[in-house]
Amino acid sequence: MKRVRDFRRRVAVWLWCLVLGWPGGALALDVREVRLDNGLQVVLVRENKAPVAVVQVWYRVGAVDEKNGKTGLAHMLEHMMFQGTATVPPDEFAKIIAREGGHDNASTAQDFTYYFIKLAADRVGLALRLEADRMRNLKLTEKEFTSENLVVREERRMRVESDPNTRMIEKYHRTAYGDHPYGRPVIGWMEDVSGLTLEDLEAWYRTWYAPNNAILVVVGDIDFDAVEAMAREYFAPLPALPGLRREKLPDLPPQEAPRRLEVVDKQAKLPLWVAGYPTPTLAMPDRADDVFALDLLSVILGHGSTSRLHRRVIRDLGLAVSASSSYSGTGRSWDLFSINAMPKPGVEPEALEKTIFAEVARLAEEPVPERELETAQNALIAEHVFAQDSIDRIAWIIGHSRANDLDWRMLLEEYPRRVRAVTVADLQRVAARYLRPERISIGILKP
Numbered sequence: 001m002k003r004v005r006d007f008r009r010r011v012a013v014w015l016w017c018l019v020l021g022w023p024g025g026a027l028a029l030d031v032r033e034v035r036l037d038n039g040l041q042v043v044l045v046r047e048n049k050a051p052v053a054v055v056q057v058w059y060r061v062g063a064v065d066e067k068n069g070k071t072g073l074a075h076m077l078e079h080m081m082f083q084g085t086a087t088v089p090p091d092e093f094a095k096i097i098a099r100e101g102g103h104d105n106a107s108t109a110q111d112f113t114y115y116f117i118k119l120a121a122d123r124v125g126l127a128l129r130l131e132a133d134r135m136r137n138l139k140l141t142e143k144e145f146t147s148e149n150l151v152v153r154e155e156r157r158m159r160v161e162s163d164p165n166t167r168m169i170e171k172y173h174r175t176a177y178g179d180h181p182y183g184r185p186v187i188g189w190m191e192d193v194s195g196l197t198l199e200d201l202e203a204w205y206r207t208w209y210a211p212n213n214a215i216l217v218v219v220g221d222i223d224f225d226a227v228e229a230m231a232r233e234y235f236a237p238l239p240a241l242p243g244l245r246r247e248k249l250p251d252l253p254p255q256e257a258p259r260r261l262e263v264v265d266k267q268a269k270l271p272l273w274v275a276g277y278p279t280p281t282l283a284m285p286d287r288a289d290d291v292f293a294l295d296l297l298s299v300i301l302g303h304g305s306t307s308r309l310h311r312r313v314i315r316d317l318g319l320a321v322s323a324s325s326s327y328s329g330t331g332r333s334w335d336l337f338s339i340n341a342m343p344k345p346g347v348e349p350e351a352l353e354k355t356i357f358a359e360v361a362r363l364a365e366e367p368v369p370e371r372e373l374e375t376a377q378n379a380l381i382a383e384h385v386f387a388q389d390s391i392d393r394i395a396w397i398i399g400h401s402r403a404n405d406l407d408w409r410m411l412l413e414e415y416p417r418r419v420r421a422v423t424v425a426d427l428q429r430v431a432a433r434y435l436r437p438e439r440i441s442i443g444i445l446k447p
Contacts (some may be wrong), residue, residue: 028413029394034226038240041211042231043398043408045219047391049121053220054391055127057135058114058399060215061208062251063188064181064332069195072188073204075108076152076196080205081115082106083144085137090144093130100126108186111332112403118392121221125230129247131216131232135209145198153194156187164268164445168261172443175261176276176336180252210241215402228354249333259441272445273349275356276336279434281329282406291329292418293430294337297363298327299376300427302339306375308359313341319352320344329356330411332404337435342439347442363431367424381416 012304030046084090102119117127160166170185177183187193216235218227242254257279279294280287302309302325309323323341339360343352387393394412401408410418 004392013298025290027339033229036232036236037212038236038238038438039210040235040238041215041402042235043215043217043307043402044222044224044227045391045394045398046224047219047222047394049232049389051122051221052391052447053121053124053222054116054118054395055124055131056114056116056217056395057131058215058217058403059114059208060112060213060246060403062109062111062113063184063186064110065208065246066181066184068184069192070195071184072152072196073200074113076149076186076193077117077204077209078106078108078113079148079152080140080145080367081134081138083141083148084137084139085133087133087137088130093134096126096130099171102127110186111356112400114399114403116392116395121179121358122216124220124222124227128216128218128227128230128234132238135211135214135235138205138209140198140202140205142198145201149193149196153190154185156190156193160185160187161190164263164265165272168263168265168272168445169261169274172261172274172441175259175443176441180250180333182331182333207241208244210244211235212260213237213244215400216400217395217399219391219398240425252262252334255439255441257438261441261443263338263444263445264446266447268445268447270345271343271349271447272372272443273343273352273356274443275339275353276338276441277435277439278334279327279329279337281331281333281335282410283404284330287358288410288418289426290420290430290433293422293426294327294414294434295329295380295433296373296376296419296422296428297406297435298325298337298428300368300372300381301325301359301363303376303379308362309339309341309356312359313352313355319347320342323356330400330404330406336441344442349446357437358436360431361437363435364428366428368427370424371420371423377419377422380419384415384419 031046034042036042040112061074066073070259077121082091082093084092090445094104097117097119100123102117102123105116106113108113114132119127140384160170174183215233280290282288282291299307302323304310313319313323320341321344325337325339327337328335337358341352341356343349398408401411
């Protein structure tokens with residue numbers, strides 16, 4: 001039965017390939033891009049499979065732009081962006097969207113902050129008006145700030161301080177990144193969050209939330225002329241902020257020896273082992289080819305039941321209950337090629353670690369078989385193609401790319417060709433270059 005399902009999936013992927021026109025070429029989207037006089041970038045994508053649309057507003061500011069002692073500002077303002085303007089009372093934003101049958105939310109990351117509204121395509125104008133209003137007209141009050149600051153502190157207690165795994169991962173990131181801004185938690189350190197003031201928030205909002213620091217992305221069953229006209233109507237009157245510029249992130253200092261963190265936590269029920277190697281991103285144009293090779297190495301090593309880690313440490317040796325690898329490559333600075341594993345009861349993390357490192361070393365020492373590379377390429381490309389069915393995902397890739405000054409066409413339209421161009425020699429070269437023992441950072445949680 002499994003062979004039948006696999007065969008059907010391969011046929012489905014092959015049919016999608018024919019329809020969407022790869023591997024010979026790029027995936028083509030119906031796109032209009034404009035830049036308003038105040039600097040706002042507008043990207044419109046027509047996707048008319050259903051009468052819905054998603055509106056996303058991305059700001060080129062995130063946790064890495066904070067200063068020590070003021071961590072958590074970006075995330076705190078994300079919460080306050082729902083607390084009203086002169087025309088929208090506090091807590092009414094989501095209610096207005098819900099009454100129209102839509103939903104909204106937001107997210108803060110290291111490199112960006114973004115807000116989204118998904119609703120019927122004929123209600124896009126409402127979303128644009130609300131987003132333009134809060135871009136420069138947010139009403140920040142001491143009362144709302146005090147209340148929301150308590151909410152954020154409780155969020156940190158629940159998500160971080162009451163979870164032994166998350167507590168360890170937070171310390172591990174500090175170990176891996178050192179003093180680099182990526183070593184700080186997005187939600188902020190509790191002491192910093194507790195010490196934030198309304199004046200801190202006002203300054204952050206007035207410094208970063210402006211049309212010339214934002215990207216508007218609208219994807220769905222839309223008319224280009226109508227949506228562009230509405231975007232101009234609502235956003236064009238907003239003034240640009242002169243001199244707005246992000247500081248360049250520092251480079252990671254050279255790492256000449258492994259870094260190791262071990263945490264013993266009485267609240268932990270199971271052990272956890274994590275490790276990561278600093279690896280480049282598409283923000284480093286001269287290493288773009290390496291990024292696609294690393295993406296494939298992550299699939300080969302630790303994606304799914306056919307990956308090397310699953311076969312070796314779970315199925316063959318029975319050392320772990322889970323093992324996987326992950327890699328992004330789309331940040332503004334060095335990313336981590338990460339490996340996560342949970343040892344089986346009775347298995348020491350160090351024993352599992354030895355086997356995992358042997359599998360990593362094989363990637364540099366032995367050429368990956370052509371068939372294994374092809375399988376990984378097919379998996380990545382199929383996942384990429386099927387993701388195009390989601391207007392949310394299309395908008396997210398475009399906004400995320402633009403927020404980090406990356407070429408979104410390379411990540412959407414050109415992605416299948418770039419993945420298919422990676423060779424066995426590329427995989428071995430990149431593994432030898434980046435996945436070296438002296439460049440690793442390890443975190444171990446023990447009950």
